[in-house]
Amino acid sequence: MTDINYSELDSYLVKAGQFPVFLLYGEELLYKTALKKITDALIPEPEQDFGVEPVEGDDVYAAIEQVNTYSFTGGAKLVVLTDSKIFLSGKDHGDIIEKAKQAYDSSEVKKAAGLILKLLSLKGIDPESASRKKASWLDSSNAGNGAWIDEIIDYTLKNELKPPSAKDPLVDLQKAVERGFPENHYLAVTAESTHKQRKLYKTIAEKGLVVDCSVASGTRLSDRKAQESVLREQASIILEKTRKKFAPRVFEEVYELTGFHLRTFIGNLEKLVNYVGKRNTITLEDVDAVLSKTREDPVYVLTEAIESRKLEDALASLESLLSAQYFPLQIISAAANRIRRLIVARSFLDSPEGRSFAPNMSYQQFQREVVDHAAAFDKKVETALSEWADDSDTETSKKVKSNRKTIKTPDELILAKSPKNAYPVFMTLKKAAAFTEEELLSAVLALNQADMQLKRSAHDPKMILENVIFTICRNTGFN
Numbered sequence: 001m002t003d004i005n006y007s008e009l010d011s012y013l014v015k016a017g018q019f020p021v022f023l024l025y026g027e028e029l030l031y032k033t034a035l036k037k038i039t040d041a042l043i044p045e046p047e048q049d050f051g052v053e054p055v056e057g058d059d060v061y062a063a064i065e066q067v068n069t070y071s072f073t074g075g076a077k078l079v080v081l082t083d084s085k086i087f088l089s090g091k092d093h094g095d096i097i098e099k100a101k102q103a104y105d106s107s108e109v110k111k112a113a114g115l116i117l118k119l120l121s122l123k124g125i126d127p128e129s130a131s132r133k134k135a136s137w138l139d140s141s142n143a144g145n146g147a148w149i150d151e152i153i154d155y156t157l158k159n160e161l162k163p164p165s166a167k168d169p170l171v172d173l174q175k176a177v178e179r180g181f182p183e184n185h186y187l188a189v190t191a192e193s194t195h196k197q198r199k200l201y202k203t204i205a206e207k208g209l210v211v212d213c214s215v216a217s218g219t220r221l222s223d224r225k226a227q228e229s230v231l232r233e234q235a236s237i238i239l240e241k242t243r244k245k246f247a248p249r250v251f252e253e254v255y256e257l258t259g260f261h262l263r264t265f266i267g268n269l270e271k272l273v274n275y276v277g278k279r280n281t282i283t284l285e286d287v288d289a290v291l292s293k294t295r296e297d298p299v300y301v302l303t304e305a306i307e308s309r310k311l312e313d314a315l316a317s318l319e320s321l322l323s324a325q326y327f328p329l330q331i332i333s334a335a336a337n338r339i340r341r342l343i344v345a346r347s348f349l350d351s352p353e354g355r356s357f358a359p360n361m362s363y364q365q366f367q368r369e370v371v372d373h374a375a376a377f378d379k380k381v382e383t384a385l386s387e388w389a390d391d392s393d394t395e396t397s398k399k400v401k402s403n404r405k406t407i408k409t410p411d412e413l414i415l416a417k418s419p420k421n422a423y424p425v426f427m428t429l430k431k432a433a434a435f436t437e438e439e440l441l442s443a444v445l446a447l448n449q450a451d452m453q454l455k456r457s458a459h460d461p462k463m464i465l466e467n468v469i470f471t472i473c474r475n476t477g478f479n
Contacts, residue, residue, distance in 0.1 A: 016041040026214030060169035113168040121163035311473040343434035374416040
């Protein structure tokens with residue numbers, strides 16, 4: 001049985017071609033790194049555009065078909081079943097129920113019916129039996145009161161819709177691995193979690209190579225050493241690629257600020273590399289200037305992912321926050337504050353002053369060519385607010401005009417509040433450049449609706465928050 005830890009992978013790459021199938025599971029960034037190493041070992045870089053075929057959405061049958069189909073080039077072929085949840089199938093049906101509920105709430109009854117029929121097929125229950133049992137056939141807490149499912153079941157009966165033929169992708173993939181693939185054809189499966197007792201897992205370990213990319217999340221000395229080892233490896237990759245180095249104690253300081261959160265750690269290193277520009281050494285002073293203590297502010301991790309439109313990171317952070325009992329309205333409020341900040345930045349970019357900014361410019365160039373324009377933009381905003389107060393006839397404006405010393409531009413409308421430390425402004429502008437004004441206004445509407453739903457409805461808070469994240473990160477629009 002070939003079942004190894006991520007740290008052992010390099011010693012197996014020389015014989016990678018001996019393994020027809022690979023399972024890589026655990027920390028996402030690590031299994032993606034492992035997949036890249038395996039891909040490079042199997043197929044030369046120039047041939048990877050034709051020799052590597054990713055399959056998304058857990059389409060096991062498409063993956064089986066592709067790995068058994070000869071490539072046009074006649075060379076090696078690697079089919080990748082990416083970010084698979086196949087090991088959860090047959091046990092955890094909450095994801096199907098959530099998607100069906102989303103379709104139902106969007107008046108997509110036919111789509112919701114198809115998902116519920118799929119669930120019935122997996123459970124071996126026909127619609128008639130489900131109708132008699134009402135929602136008692138469910139074993140999930142994601143269904144709410146179940147009344148909407150009863151309505152969907154009635155819809156399937158009235159329209160004589162039948163469940164799809166029951167298939168077990170776990171069993172079918174396991175049999176395909178046992179049969180084997182054509183010579184120089186390989187299959188890789190990546191997943192965040194797996195079940196070692198599943199027969200598919202044991203078959204892959206017997207026929208191929210299983211790489212455990214998980215990292216201990218505890219606080220014991222051995223756990224912290226394992227976490228530190230992974231972070232040091234990732235830091236070395238980034239530093240070597242960018243030809244930078246750490247001054248003494250920099251790694252320890254970044255680790256202390258971030259904790260073991262791999263995506264955030266790498267993001268912080270990229271910020272530091274960007275900040276130092278042409279300098280070769282990253283110092284403690286750079287860390288103080290650029291990074292905040294994200295270890296003690298996990299909501300920041302979520303809002304940072306939303307700003308950067310990193311959907312998978314945002315959903316993973318949301319899951320962690322809700323598991324830690326964070327209040328949903330607190331999450332909405334934090335996201336709204338960041339979107340308002342992006343709107344101010346987008347307004348600057350669309351102004352005459354904002355023409356001085358380019359998303360690909362360095363921070364040093366930004367300091368020379370843009371900071372003064374940002375300060376000028378802030379001055380224009382202050383003047384506009386003052387003129388608005390002069391033109392308004394409301395009681396509030398009369399009080400303001402009676403005491404000019406009380407006029408103060410709200411902090412959230414000031415772009416460059418601290419021009420001497422303008423790096424946060426630089427990063428905000430880079431993120432705002434990825435949004436249009438319409439997209440940001442759509443995000444505001446989505447956040448407002450979510451706020452009202454959380455306060456007034458019995459809808460699942462997780463589903464409401466996920467819908468907002470999808471709207472902002474994928475620009476699905478707002479209805």
